[in-house]
Amino acid sequence: MFDPDIAPSGTLLGLLQRGRGDGTLHALAEQRGEALAALEQCVLSDPRRDWQVESRSLYYARLYSELEGGLEGIEQHLFHPDDVLDTEEQRTGLALSVLGHLAGYGRRDALRLLREYAARGSNWHWALDELALRDDDAGLTALAPAILGRFPRGAEGDAALARALREAYEPRPWRLWADDRVHGARVRAAEEQGSFDRWQRQLRPAGPAPGWSVRDVLEWAEQGLEAHPVQHRDAPAARCLAAVAGPEDRAELLHAARLGPQGARAAALRHLADRQDPDVLGLIEAAAADPSLVVSRAALESFARMRSVAGVEQARRWAAREDELGTAAAQMLAMLGGAEDAARVLAALRRTVRVRGADAEGLAVLVEGAGRLSIGCAAPVVRHVYRETASSHLRGCAARTLAVIDPSFADGFAIECLWDCEESTRELAARHAATGDVRVLAQLRRLAADPAEEADVQSAVRGRLSTTAATARRRSA
Template structure:
């Protein structure tokens, strides 16, 4: 998947790509043709950096409904020459998810497109999952022949069919087809389900993963063999050390963490960090200065897993370092520091935005920390992150931090957050938005009545809606 190109945050396209509530509000106020052009650009060219954790489909589907948009561009995208079976499924995944939501809102044209694509499209399995949630039994049964026709009645075809049935995200279509009396449909699907269940049972009964022998040195040797072969096994090796290591093994483990080969050294560092060994913090500091990037990264990761006060106290001394350990220390203080660490967290927040921009990974922890510690002076920086970040997940964390630090949040960003693409952000907005704003009251009523809205959002919405007194 290509890295998305995100338009500036002050443009309609940039707002919609980010999934901001202001994107919907600006689109509804813009000329309809321009709004639909920007909307289709987002749906056909997924703007998310990580589609597995960021939501956009319901957000775009709702805007399609509000604009009364047609689906011609989506149809051309799905059924055009670019629909290659070897292409990344994310080329069409967002468009199919938007169609699924539109179908749930009663758009028959969206349902027809999903059925057609499930029958002929390259990413048919995704379309079938969408239909499994929205289509009726008759519609799903009508697709049996087209879907099963993708798998020839050969040994290879039957194996591929068994894998498809076994790995299906939504099993409902396959269950319906298994009830079909035709041997070419029901018989094949039942056989595929049995074969898939047997394959799963075999994998569970005969695990094929690597396993070390039962001693500390054997675990170190196993971790090193993995490193030599390009596999990072130090985290599972550390867990194995937790099972086999005794008090007498500590000198060997500490020495390995200080000067052992890379794979074994990483495993030893993680084990000592998990155990809270008093020597591990000095060993981490030494390892970060090592010429091996693998060891340095493992040392930082091991430090981040430590929860004790000793790690927090050491983080106060490391937070000013201009390296990965300094960034990790800032994250530790944000997550586990106390009131005395407010200035350190605020300084790290400002420096991270200045040096790395509004999408820096460290900002996730720092935004949480600013909200947890209630750092009021952080509000201007948090507002900048909210506006500029292209990550809807980071924007949601920033909104929660603003709710705790910015007195203007209830009448400002909280209002637009009611239209945000992330349900957790809409939940924060529902809890804080000023209800004297006419837009807020209307939006809360709409969210409360929308069957596609998440239960947590509707619970928050209903906590703000005051029941009307019965007339007398």
């Protein structure tokens, strides 16, 4: 993950970077040139903090279609000299995904760009995966010489080809090429080599393994921190301890968790927390304040995994703390607490937003907890998170909570959410948005007819449309 430069939420660029539904609505009302410039900036400089959990490509592709935007900027970006120097997926992945959706909407210029980039670009495998979903057999077959030509014949090139085939997200092009008269023999050989390599990896041990005693496991965890590069083995060591430690080893584990070196201490803490040891909460409290990040992280993560009554009771005592342990305690109450914990969760939510902002790590748990505990007075701070967060995933959490605690949600944010970049947020909006706004039914019909829309969203949309139609018939009767 990285921290992109996000514009203020009240600007068109800021709305589009966040993937908010209001971004689309404002862009369509803005001067076309300014809207396209902001849209292009988003596509060429990925605004997501974590592309693995946040969606933007369909959102931007739809807006390109609405604005009838040209693809010259994307083309220049893809074939810029930087493509040779910066081969990270982050630079071109979003643009390629947008092109994939546009090709799915019938844009021949997008399909042409994907084909050209697959043949010449550094991130060719992403482009090929997009084409695998949208291109015809003839188009994919024509790419075989360019793709296979990236792998020179010989042991090294053949090994790289087998690895590329094995790691391909979409197998369709490779299957086509395996049946090709010219290239089929080489592709089939790469498939066989990949299967053989996988078999060999299964036979070989994956890495160093600890001996079978508590002391051996703790030493193995510590040795990981001395390796180059550093290997954080405390979590796997804790799993090993679950297999080798018995009641007679408790004293040694308690000593390691209290005074051991950092790797061993972290492993022992994790193991004792998993076993709900009666002394572990005191050890966690001490370790959470330790200057070693390995130890403090293990303490916080160990506490977060606890599901015991004692853990929840301790969380109620720690929730008022203004350090990381207090935040972890409030998060536990947000997930496991009862109605009596609403004030604690609300206080932690407000404190976290005030001190660390609307993108604080772990904020989603507190936001969801406000919904789970039905904390109505949390609505103002959750609305603030919804507006300001740069994370579309967190905004979706805020929307789900507002649907529970905010009576104005159906007439307010739910309408905007119909244009949101996240599938789950659009689905939520389809179930809640008030149909008194003329835009709602029109957008529901567009989503129902859009072949690129996700099945869960379309199911919710069609259910809502049928319910609305039935209600209208009853009223007219």
